[in-house]
Amino acid sequence: MKARVHVMLKNGVLDPQGEAVRHALATLGFDGVKGVRQGKVIELDLEETDAEAARAAVARMCETLLANTVIESYTVEIG
Amino acid sequence: MHAAVITFPGSNCDRDLAVAFEKAGARVSRVWHKDTELPQGVDVVGIPGGFSFGDYLRCGAIAANSPICRAVVAHAGRGGYVLGICNGFQVLTETRLLPGALMRNAGLKFICRSVALTVATTDSAFTEGYQAGQTLRVPVAHHDGNYTAGADLLAQLRGEDRIAFTYAEPVNGSAGDIAGVLSENRRVLGMMPHPERAAEDAHGSTDGRQIFAGLVGALTAA
Numbered sequence: 001m002k003a004r005v006h007v008m009l010k011n012g013v014l015d016p017q018g019e020a021v022r023h024a025l026a027t028l029g030f031d032g033v034k035g036v037r038q039g040k041v042i043e044l045d046l047e048e049t050d051a052e053a054a055r056a057a058v059a060r061m062c063e064t065l066l067a068n069t070v071i072e073s074y075t076v077e078i079g
Numbered sequence: 080m081h082a083a084v085i086t087f088p089g090s091n092c093d094r095d096l097a098v099a100f101e102k103a104g105a106r107v108s109r110v111w112h113k114d115t116e117l118p119q120g121v122d123v124v125g126i127p128g129g130f131s132f133g134d135y136l137r138c139g140a141i142a143a144n145s146p147i148c149r150a151v152v153a154h155a156g157r158g159g160y161v162l163g164i165c166n167g168f169q170v171l172t173e174t175r176l177l178p179g180a181l182m183r184n185a186g187l188k189f190i191c192r193s194v195a196l197t198v199a200t201t202d203s204a205f206t207e208g209y210q211a212g213q214t215l216r217v218p219v220a221h222h223d224g225n226y227t228a229g230a231d232l233l234a235q236l237r238g239e240d241r242i243a244f245t246y247a248e249p250v251n252g253s254a255g256d257i258a259g260v261l262s263e264n265r266r267v268l269g270m271m272p273h274p275e276r277a278a279e280d281a282h283g284s285t286d287g288r289q290i291f292a293g294l295v296g297a298l299t300a301a
């Protein structure tokens with residue numbers, strides 16, 4: 001079973017890298033980009049075959065290692 | 080006084096940190112990240128600077144979940160002392176022994192230079208040998224030293240006098256220009272600047288030496 005984790009900085013946490021990307025886009029002539037937030041996608045290939053068990057296991061992985069919940073939020077997609 | 084200095088794959092200040100403790104009079108044991116226990120009788124654990132595990136995922140995140148860090152968390156839980164410098168500070172926030180998080184520098188650049196630090200509290204074994212408000216010259220060398228804390232946490236750190244050092248001028252975008260913070264029991268210190276690189280005459284500054292001398296003095300007297 002596949003799982004995909006999206007990790008993003010929480011709202012209100014300043015994202016210096018996203019801000020640099022926004023500046024670069026403006027320099028390249030891409031007008032009208034009001035904001036850029038940069039995150040990461042982590043794909044997992046799991047032995048688990050039960051979707052709810054997989055979701056619970058991945059959530060534990062996020063809380064323990066994959067995300068720093070002080071500054072980041074995460075979402076989990078299964079399948 | 081017995082200090083343990085941890086080495087992770089990618090640590091590069093471990094030897095310098097061990098030497099700084101030794102020159103201050105400590106007995107030093109070197110500890111490997113796969114070790115599951117600290118040596119018997121360790122008073123203080125030093126977590127060095129560097130790029131543990133290549134800074135993969137987040138700086139310090141993989142190191143914080145390594146076997147030796149479970150022993151470090153237990154050591155801190157028993158009231159043991161811990162000093163985390165640079166990557167070591169990042170490891171300490173990732174273990175949650177210290178609050179907040181260290182994010183990419185606001186200017187996005189790696190900053191490697193000597194900076195002026197202000198001693199913000201003398202109420203700790205690490206800082207009691209300094210004068211409050213004293214200015215120190217200590218090098219920084221980091222890409223992710225931007226201390227991030229919400230308004231509530233900042234107010235709490237200030238209220239509890241847990242900010243050990245601030246940058247005298249903005250360096251990396253840190254909230255409140257914070258360069259180092261203490262745990263609630265004041266026995267865990269994390270700081271981005273490198274006092275072990277300002278500990279001998281040949282370094283150009285000896286302003287960092289007192290942190291090690293203070294620790295050795297406090298823990299030997301105890």
